[in-house]
Amino acid sequence: xxxxxxxxxxxxxxxxxxxxxxxxxxxxxxxxxxxxxxxxxxxxxxxxxxxxxxxxxxxxxxxxxxxxxxxxxxxxxxxxxxxxxxxxxxxxxxxxxxxxxxxxxxxxxxxxxxx
Amino acid sequence: xxxxxxxxxxxxxxxxxxxxxxxxxxxxxxxxxxxxxxxxxxxxxxxxxxxxxxxxxxxxxxxxxxxxxxxxxxxxxxxxxxxxxxxxxxxxxxxxxxxxxxxxxxxxxxxxxxxx
Numbered sequence: 152x153x154x155x156x157x158x159x160x161x162x163x164x165x166x167x168x169x170x171x172x173x174x175x176x177x178x179x180x181x182x183x184x185x186x187x188x189x190x191x192x193x194x195x196x197x198x199x200x201x202x203x204x205x206x207x208x209x210x211x212x213x214x215x216x217x218x219x220x221x222x223x224x225x226x227x228x229x230x231x232x233x234x235x236x237x238x239x240x241x242x243x244x245x246x247x248x249x250x251x252x253x254x255x256x257x258x259x260x261x262x263x264x265x266x
Numbered sequence: 267x268x269x270x271x272x273x274x275x276x277x278x279x280x281x282x283x284x285x286x287x288x289x290x291x292x293x294x295x296x297x298x299x300x301x302x303x304x305x306x307x308x309x310x311x312x313x314x315x316x317x318x319x320x321x322x323x324x325x326x327x328x329x330x331x332x333x334x335x336x337x338x339x340x341x342x343x344x345x346x347x348x349x350x351x352x353x354x355x356x357x358x359x360x361x362x363x364x365x366x367x368x369x370x371x372x373x374x375x376x377x378x379x380x381x382x
Contacts, residue, residue: 155308186370194355196309196373242308246371253322254299254371256308 154178155243157257164233165265171218172228172260174243180204183247185226186254187217190240199241202226233264268292270374272358278380279348287343287377289358298341299371300333301357309357315341348381355379 156175164170176185187199202210202217210217218227230237243257271290279285291298296317301309302325311325317338326333330348335341345352355376361369 184369188373193375194378195375196357196359198370198372201370244308246369253311253314253325255311258308 154255155245155257157243157260159260160258161261161263163263163265164230166235167232169229169231170233170262172230172241172243172262174226174228174257176224176226176243176245178224178245178247180247183245185217185219186244186246187215187226187228188242188244188256189237190242190259192239196242200228230262235264235266238262238264270358270360270372272356272374272377274377275375276378276380278382281349281381282347283381284344284346285348285379287345287356287358287379289341289343289374291339291341291358291360292372295360295362295372296338297361297369297371298335299359299361300341300343301359301373302327303355303357303376305354312343312356345379348379350381353379353381 154177183204185202189197200210200212200215200217202219209219214231216229240259240261242259244254246254273288298315300312303309313333314322315335318335330346332344355378357373357376359371359373361371
């Protein structure tokens with residue numbers, strides 16, 4: 152069963168505007184971590200932001216914030232003040248429980264920032 | 267080094283050829299992962315090491331795939347008798363020891379394998 156769902160294959164945003172990339176997840180564990188990665192055309196997976204299942208506050212890292220809605224099992228990424236360099240693939244991922252050894256990724260969303 | 271280093275960055279192999287992909291993790295990271303990423307898809311888990319022990323190889327697609335990390339640092343992913351469906355980016359990643367799901371996994375730039 153798909154554990155991470157990203158329903159937006161592609162998104163467009165105007166430069167300097169904010170954009171939200173959707174992510175829903177499925178787990179029965181109480182302890183889990185949610186991650187967002189950016190993958191530019193060079194191929195490297197760049198860590199952006201992390202949200203723990205027990206964290207009460209939404210995570211923020213500079214222009215990135217994570218809109219964590221635990222009851223709905225969603226972990227949307229919000230990018231504020233989009234820049235041309237934000238154009239890339241974005242992946243949502245989850246790591247479950249303790250002593251886990253796997254990180255499950257969604258299919259990704261391709262973000263294009265228009266000038 | 268400062269980050270996860272992978273080599274070669276690009277590899278073209280003839281069908282049936284054996285290939286070896288190398289990964290040098292971040293210093294101090296005992297956990298090491300291999301992922302396979304097909305074009306247009308998210309990474310798929312292949313295998314995991316904690317130090318030199320391969321604790322999970324459930325994601326390896328066939329017995330043609332073999333990974334090792336003999337001294338608990340550098341790892342090699344070997345693919346025998348390559349087939350066209352093996353064409354993908356192979357991502358290596360490392361993290362601090364397990365025990366907490368919040369340990370971030372840091373990725374290398376990947377090895378792009380094309381089988382012709």
